[in-house]
Amino acid sequence: MTSVDVARAAGVSQSTVSLVLSGKAAGRISARTDAVVRRAAEELGYRPNAAARALRTGAARSVGLVVPDVTHPFFGKTMRGAQEAAWTAGYAVALVDVPLDRPLEAPLEALRAGPVDGFLFFSVEPPARRPGGEQVVVIEASPKGIPWVRLDTEGGTDAALAHLIELGHRRIGHLGSRVQYPTFQIRTERWRAALEGAGVEPAAELWAGSGFDFEDAARAAGALLDLAQPPTAIICDDDILAGGAYLAARARGVRIPEDLSVAGFDDLDFARVLSPPLTTVSADAERLGAVAFGALAAAIAGEPAHAGQVLPVALVVRESTAPPSR
Amino acid sequence: MTSVDVARAAGVSQSTVSLVLSGKAAGRISARTDAVVRRAAEELGYRPNAAARALRTGAARSVGLVVPDVTHPFFGKTMRGAQEAAWTAGYAVALVDVPLDRPLEAPLEALRAGPVDGFLFFSVEPPARRPGGEQVVVIEASPKGIPWVRLDTEGGTDAALAHLIELGHRRIGHLGSRVQYPTFQIRTERWRAALEGAGVEPAAELWAGSGFDFEDAARAAGALLDLAQPPTAIICDDDILAGGAYLAARARGVRIPEDLSVAGFDDLDFARVLSPPLTTVSADAERLGAVAFGALAAAIAGEPAHAGQVLPVALVVRESTAPPSR
DNA sequence: TTGTATGCGTTATCAG
DNA sequence: CTGATAACGCATACAA
Numbered sequence A, B: 001m002t003s004v005d006v007a008r009a010a011g012v013s014q015s016t017v018s019l020v021l022s023g024k025a026a027g028r029i030s031a032r033t034d035a036v037v038r039r040a041a042e043e044l045g046y047r048p049n050a051a052a053r054a055l056r057t058g059a060a061r062s063v064g065l066v067v068p069d070v071t072h073p074f075f076g077k078t079m080r081g082a083q084e085a086a087w088t089a090g091y092a093v094a095l096v097d098v099p100l101d102r103p104l105e106a107p108l109e110a111l112r113a114g115p116v117d118g119f120l121f122f123s124v125e126p127p128a129r130r131p132g133g134e135q136v137v138v139i140e141a142s143p144k145g146i147p148w149v150r151l152d153t154e155g156g157t158d159a160a161l162a163h164l165i166e167l168g169h170r171r172i173g174h175l176g177s178r179v180q181y182p183t184f185q186i187r188t189e190r191w192r193a194a195l196e197g198a199g200v201e202p203a204a205e206l207w208a209g210s211g212f213d214f215e216d217a218a219r220a221a222g223a224l225l226d227l228a229q230p231p232t233a234i235i236c237d238d239d240i241l242a243g244g245a246y247l248a249a250r251a252r253g254v255r256i257p258e259d260l261s262v263a264g265f266d267d268l269d270f271a272r273v274l275s276p277p278l279t280t281v282s283a284d285a286e287r288l289g290a291v292a293f294g295a296l297a298a299a300i301a302g303e304p305a306h307a308g309q310v311l312p313v314a315l316v317v318r319e320s321t322a323p324p325s326r
Numbered sequence C: 001t002t003g004t005a006t007g008c009g010t011t012a013t014c015a016g
Numbered sequence D: 001c002t003g004a005t006a007a008c009g010c011a012t013a014c015a016a
Helices: A003-010 A014-021 A031-044 A050-057 A073-088 A105-112 A153-167 A182-197 A214-225 A239-251 A285-300 B003-010 B014-021 B031-044 B050-057 B073-088 B105-112 B153-167 B182-197 B214-225 B239-252 B285-300
Strands: A062-067 A092-097 A118-122 A135-139 A148-151 A172-177 A207-210 A233-236 A261-266 A279-283 A308-311 A313-316 B062-067 B092-097 B118-122 B135-139 B148-151 B172-177 B207-210 B233-236 B261-266 B279-283 B308-311 B313-316
Touching (some): A003 A014, A014 A031, A050 B050, A062 A073, A073 A118, A073 B092, A092 B073, A153 A279, A153 A313, A214 A233, A233 A239, A239 A261, A285 A308, B003 B014, B073 B092, B073 B285, B118 B285, B135 B285, B153 B172, B153 B261, B153 B279, B172 B182, B207 B214, B239 B261
Parallel strands (some): A135 A148, A233 A261, B062 B118, B135 B148, B172 B207, B261 B279
Antiparallel strands (some): A092 B092, B279 B313
16 A cells, blocks of 8 residues: 555556645645545555655654653653654654663664654753764753753752741751752752751751662661651652652651651652642643653754753642641 | 665675675675674664665564553553563564543554554554554453453452452442453452352442542542442552542541551552552563563564463552451 | 665656 | 656665
């Protein structure tokens, strides 16, 4: 089933079929022929061959999504946002899940070969050796020379910290990501700054790093809780880490929020079902993905992209934060 | 940067380059020439053009993943499993997220055009009109005529129900999926059967349907709890639904497990951080994805695939289930 | 052991 | 307004 078959069925030449079906028939093909061709294509169930088209045009109309963890709900939502935007723009989406501990070069090589017009990198630093010709947009990082889209992490972190400080907390722990993506570095810096602003020294022992699973987070949070002088509040880089803090607190009979306030980041769905419901910084992950795809599409189209865009976040105060009891 | 460039640089013909780089040089090309070609390709940073290769060979070495909700952690893990298996087999993975309420025809059409050699359908029924030539494998369903891979849902549901019945529960509610995928129909049937086996009539009022978000699930579970004679236990089609049950119980001052036992399905990560930790049926989602990809790859390679495979599950008893107090 | 020639299905240029 | 015709980059049958 090729355009030649359609041409034969319609009694026209193959090039006429191509002209009609790629919408470039305006003023060149008679309305009658146009209709005949379309009908023939329809009846035969003709689909243009994507490989042939890509070969000829040099564009695949497809983008690669490089995410560090398809399993994390925040990425899930971001992917969905990007994906929907891509489909409606007529782009297919190739997925590359790159576990943190593995080199991302190999899978990218495969995509670089041409099936993809550009990449969306989620959090992960794009490889130094830039892909050959493909456009790149980075999400949740702001490297120079590459367009990026990210959340107002500073604003979110500051809001959460201000909330805690206003409640009266001074000994505030930070349960952070062990892997040092830029977005997490920002949070640590802000935590330091906020404490200093409140006249407290951010003790090194109050920072604990963890991977993105509950077990590891519980271990890290436990270390904080087992301190001679444990924190009265913990701000977490992610709701998953906050979940680990809940686990650690429960294991030690530490009550939230009476004995310990906990704040998260991302507002994952499960934050609301935690007991007590988690105070966290909420972001529109789907929009983040959609905006990022938009930037990538613009870049692919050769439009001058903005260097970067930052999207707002909002602190959602729920029941995991309260004034300190000590 | 094409094979012609490499040929020129190596001082050989383009076909020699092709032979060498596609590994079909065995016994046909001298070791010396082979080395020269490889070095030239390496130095020039040559990548074969995927579109041209796909056009020529008729195979894209890429598969489509059709999932109903990228946002659901279970799918995330399944995707990761399928994705890893695909990469190691040299296949790229295209993602199609099809929200339940939307037709899946449109995005599939795009992929059908040839960039994809086959599809993995996660839960979602493959379209009646079979793709043209692409292979299909279905996950978590077992349509006839199409190879499938699924979990032992019967075994898992039976185990959970037996556990509840053994604890002494007789009035057991079922919080099910509103959308009637085969896997969910099985659960409802088993629920009916188990109750009848225990000598109880499965009252229609004890079944509530919900979508896969906490809000909706809380509403549905609430309806169960507000019954004149509420159930003493609820078995849920998914941990997300179980989370909704927690929410509904909390809102009503119903204690888990003292006043209400809750059992879930999937063993999502957050099941352990719920308070109390959720009793649920655990499955290896990554393996499910990997096995499914294996079946698809076999089908694409023309090997006779098994008609279907079922993967084991295991009940994990935690603290959300206890004997009924009434 | 290597090179030549051909065609995969499109799009796009250029005659007619 | 429409039809030949030439690439796009690769794999492969066949010739040398």
